[in-house]
Every structure is written in C-alpha cells, then in structure tokens.
Amino acid sequence: MSTNLDLHDLSVFDLAAKLAAGHVSSVEVTQHFLNRVKSEQLGAFLAVDADVSLAQAKAADLRLAAGERTPLLGVPLAHKDVFVTRDFATTAGSNMLANYRSPFDATVVSKLAQAGMVSLGKLNCDEFAMGSGNENSAYFPAKNPWDTSRIPGGSSGGSAAAVAARLIPAATGTDTGGSIRQPASLSGITGIKPTYGRCSRYGMVAFASSLDQAGPMARSALDCALLLSAMAGPDLDRDSTSLDMPAVDYATDLIASHPNKQGDSAPKHPLKGLKIGLPKQFFRAGCAPDVLRAVRSALAEYEKLGATLIEVDLPLTELSIPVYYVIAPAEASSNLSRFDGVRYGHRAANYTDLTDMYKKSRSEGFGDEATRRIMIGAYVLSHGYYDAYYLKAQKIRRLIAQDFQTAFTHCDIIAGPVSPTVAWKIGDKKADPVANYLADIYTLSSSLAGLPGMSVPAGFGEGGMPVGLQLIGNYFKEAQLLGAAHQFQMATDWHLRQPEGSV
Numbered sequence: 001m002s003t004n005l006d007l008h009d010l011s012v013f014d015l016a017a018k019l020a021a022g023h024v025s026s027v028e029v030t031q032h033f034l035n036r037v038k039s040e041q042l043g044a045f046l047a048v049d050a051d052v053s054l055a056q057a058k059a060a061d062l063r064l065a066a067g068e069r070t071p072l073l074g075v076p077l078a079h080k081d082v083f084v085t086r087d088f089a090t091t092a093g094s095n096m097l098a099n100y101r102s103p104f105d106a107t108v109v110s111k112l113a114q115a116g117m118v119s120l121g122k123l124n125c126d127e128f129a130m131g132s133g134n135e136n137s138a139y140f141p142a143k144n145p146w147d148t149s150r151i152p153g154g155s156s157g158g159s160a161a162a163v164a165a166r167l168i169p170a171a172t173g174t175d176t177g178g179s180i181r182q183p184a185s186l187s188g189i190t191g192i193k194p195t196y197g198r199c200s201r202y203g204m205v206a207f208a209s210s211l212d213q214a215g216p217m218a219r220s221a222l223d224c225a226l227l228l229s230a231m232a233g234p235d236l237d238r239d240s241t242s243l244d245m246p247a248v249d250y251a252t253d254l255i256a257s258h259p260n261k262q263g264d265s266a267p268k269h270p271l272k273g274l275k276i277g278l279p280k281q282f283f284r285a286g287c288a289p290d291v292l293r294a295v296r297s298a299l300a301e302y303e304k305l306g307a308t309l310i311e312v313d314l315p316l317t318e319l320s321i322p323v324y325y326v327i328a329p330a331e332a333s334s335n336l337s338r339f340d341g342v343r344y345g346h347r348a349a350n351y352t353d354l355t356d357m358y359k360k361s362r363s364e365g366f367g368d369e370a371t372r373r374i375m376i377g378a379y380v381l382s383h384g385y386y387d388a389y390y391l392k393a394q395k396i397r398r399l400i401a402q403d404f405q406t407a408f409t410h411c412d413i414i415a416g417p418v419s420p421t422v423a424w425k426i427g428d429k430k431a432d433p434v435a436n437y438l439a440d441i442y443t444l445s446s447s448l449a450g451l452p453g454m455s456v457p458a459g460f461g462e463g464g465m466p467v468g469l470q471l472i473g474n475y476f477k478e479a480q481l482l483g484a485a486h487q488f489q490m491a492t493d494w495h496l497r498q499p500e501g502s503v
C-alpha cells in the first residue's frame with residue numbers, strides 16, 4: 001500500500017516499523033527521499049545515483065518479502081564521503097580524490113548494507129575531514145538548514161545538514177576531534193562518537209589514525225542506537241585498532257521504554273541516581289551566554305528527571321587545543337603522504353621530472369587546510385622539534401586521559417556544551433584557521449582520551465540556531481550515554497523541532 005504521508009518526518013525506528021508491516025516498500029521510501037535529495041539546495045550531497053539506490057531498495061524489498069525482519073531493513077541513509085564505497089565515487093571532500101572509485105566498501109558501509117540499509121549517496125565534508133564548518137570542502141560549502149547563510153558545522157557538515165533537513169533519516173559521520181558532535185549540535189540533530197576502536201576504521205580515508213572514529217548521526221538517540229548496533233563490532237583482521245569486543249545491541253533497552261511500545265515498562269536507563277559531572281572549565285566566559293543558557297536548562301531538566309549534578313575538574317582542557325593541533329597534523333602528514341600522484345591521488349598533467357611531478361600533483365590536489373596541516377605535521381615530527389612538540393603533546397595527551405578517569409571516580413557521565421557558540425556565518429572564520437581550531441575546545445579533550453561522546457539537541461540560542469548538550473561517557477559506556485539521551489528525549493521535544501522550508 002502506497003502512502004503519501006510525509007515519510008521524511010518519520011524516524012528510522014518508525015520507518016523500519018512501517019516497512020516491516022508492509023505499509024510501504026523500500027523502493028517507495030527510497031524514491032521519496034531521492035526526490036528530496038534531487039531538489040536540495042544545501043550542498044549536502046557530493047554523489048547521488050538513483051539507479052544504485054533503487055537497486056539496493058529492491059533487494060531490501062525482496063528480503064522483507066521473504067520474511068526477514070531486522071531493525072534497519074529497507075531504511076535509507078547516506079555516508080560521509082570519507083567512507084570508501086564501490087557504488088559511489090569517494091572524494092573525502094578533496095580534489096586529490098576527485099572521481100576516485102574504491103574497489104571495496106568500508107567495513108561500516110558493508111555492515112550497514114548487510115543490515116539492509118539503502119545508501120542514497122555520499123555527503124559533503126571538509127577536505128580529509130579537516131575542519132569545523134564544512135568550508136574546507138574542495139567542492140562547495142554545505143549550508144545549515146536552520147539558516148542557510150550559516151555553516152552546518154564540520155567536518156561531517158553534509159551529514160548534519162541532510163539529516164536536519166530531513167533529506168535522509170540518518171547518516172554516517174566520523175569524529176577525529178568533534179566532527180560528529182559539533183555538526184550535530186550546530187544543526188540540531190543527535191550524534192554519537194563511540195569509544196575509539198568500537199567501529200572499524202577499515203575503508204575510512206585516514207586523517208589522524210589514533211583519533212578517527214565512525215559513528216551515526218540521526219534525529220534521536222534511539223535512531224543512533226539502531227545504527228550503532230549495526231556499525232560497531234570487531235574487525236581484527238582489517239583494523240589493528242579495532243576493539244576485540246562483541247557488538248552490542250544498543251537499541252532494545254531503549255525501545256522497551258519507547259512511547260510507541262505497548263505495555264510500557266520502566267525505563268532501562270533511569271536517570272534517578274545518575275551523577276552528572278560538569279567540568280568547571282566548560283562553563284566559563286569562553287562559552288557564549290546563549291549556549292550556556294540552553295545547556296543549563298537542559299541540565300535542569302536532567303535534575304528534574306532524577307539526576308544529580310556535581311562539579312568536576314578537567315584542568316588541562318585548554319591544552320587540548322595545542323595538543324590536538326600537534327598530534328592530528330603529525331598523523332595527517334604521515335597519512336596523506338600516500339597521495340603522491342603515483343600510488344594514490346591526482347597526478348599533474350605537466351611536469352619536468354619526478355620531484356616536479358610530486359610537487360605539482362600535491363599542490364594541485366590538496367587545498368589550503370590540508371597543506372597547512374601537512375606542513376605543521378612534518379615540522380613537529382622533524383628532527384630537533386619532535387621532542388619539543390610531538391613527544392610533549394603525547395605526554396599531555398596521557399595526562400588529559402588521566403584527568404577524565406579522576407573525574408569519573410566522582411560521576412557517571414560528564415556533560416557540558418559541545419560548541420562555544422551557535423553556528424557562525426559562512427565566511428566568518430574562513431580566513432582565520434586558529435578561530436576554527438578554538439571552536440573545538442569542548443570536543444577535543446574527550447577525543448584525545450578516546451572516550452565516547454554525544455550531542456543531544458538541547459534548545460536554541462542566538463538567531464534561533466540549535467544548541468547541543470554534550471554527554472561524555474567512560475570507555476565502552478555508549479549504552480549508558482544513549483540511555484541518558486533517550487530519557488531526556490522522551491521528556492523534551494528539542495530533537496523533534498525542524499527547520500522551516502529548507503528544501
């Protein structure tokens with residue numbers, strides 16, 4: 001039975017239920033979203049191929065017709081363009097990889113395909129995931145659907161914009177220093193970066209390998225839980241940093257307390273007794289008053305729901321910026337050395353000799369930010385500077401991780417803002433890389449520690465722009481984070497708000 005009811009208003013959970021009940025087919029759902037994607041003005045997509053998506057949808061319909069019932073079967077999504085895919089070109093937002101076709105799918109992509117999800121294509125991002133506003137994409141900036149003169153956040157900006165504008169019910173993202181949480185916050189959606197190693201990095205174009213981690217971006221914690229259950233899990237043969245821990249079902253407990261479920265039982269993640277630690281360094285003058293107001297009222301809601309708020313200390317928070325911006329470029333300079341025009345990447349058309357070929361290919365292929373990071377990275381790793389910068393940064397990284405462990409002896413979850421301001425205007429920080437770096441202040445420290453973190457819509461600030469609440473958990477505590485976010489979302493409707501007329 002066909003339906004013209006607004007399929008794009010449905011959550012992943014509700015779409016999957018409709019598909020499973022036979023109320024709509026995956027081909028119909030996919031066509032509906034493809035129509036929206038076709039007319040999008042947000043610069044969210046870099047690659048679309050309706051034939052590929054519809055073929056995947058047909059295959060999902062066959063699985064449904066054969067009686068298969070899995071939680072994501074037939075539901076569309078799209079992938080950040082740093083996940084390599086056989087069916088769509090993968091550019092990592094860079095001219096270096098223009099029109100690159102991978103001979104294989106990233107593990108996360110194939111796991112979601114096995115779960116029955118239909119890929120609508122590839123999403124815009126900062127070049128090699130380096131950025132905080134999606135303005136470093138070599139193609140075009142993505143726009144924030146709440147105000148198209150503003151950035152959607154970065155580097156997973158296309159993912160955030162597309163989910164917020166309901167072009168897709170969910171997307172993948174990657175987070176090296178905040179690129180799932182920050183765009184989720186600035187675009188008013190939900191996103192989780194799991195513990196480092198939870199999701200395989202195999203087939204993710206590498207930026208900073210000791211930090212890169214994949215995660216889902218969707219409208220609710222429940223939808224993120226459904227996706228993360230399919231994405232996570234060991235991949236030991238192909239990713240040596242993959243955790244040897246079994247995949248977890250993050251969704252069932254949440255569904256048990258979901259309002260759509262008959263015979264509602266007690267929530268599996270009650271907030272009563274939950275101790276939420278607020279790092280004093282996250283609530284200082286560096287955070288804009290409108291953001292603090294929204295974050296504080298979300299925290300008051302948590303108190304109402306039974307949680308206790310306590311102050312904790314993360315004394316090295318400010319150092320997370322210089323530490324990250326030494327370590328991440330160091331790893332990037334090494335990872336990006338493979339793009340030499342021979343083994344990988346763009347090759348210049350005209351050159352005189354081998355050195356000239358390398359120089360021209362790399363200068364033409366890399367944008368300004370990638371070039372800047374390669375230079376910083378090569379510098380901090382060079383003889384004479386290695387000890388002063390790289391090694392020192394590694395030592396402080398360890399201390400930052402230890403500070404979190406001390407904080408977690410006093411609390412279960414750490415909370416605060418994700419970003420010090422709401423989304424800024426496109427162009428405002430383009431000429432000032434350091435201004436972009438400073439905007440990462442609240443996300444970098446947990447990334448350096450390898451901890452899971454998420455962003456949950458928590459209200460609105462200046463210009464009617466969304467504000468996210470950040471929840472940081474201890475290692476492997478994704479279920480606890482998702483549970484705490486879900487309880488909040490059952491009591492509030494910030495995650496249900498949507499931008500007007502963005503498509």
Ligand code: GLN
Binds near residue numbers: 132174
């Ligand atoms: N904004 C940070 C950077 O530019 C984080 C990027 C990311 O998480 N991929 O490096």
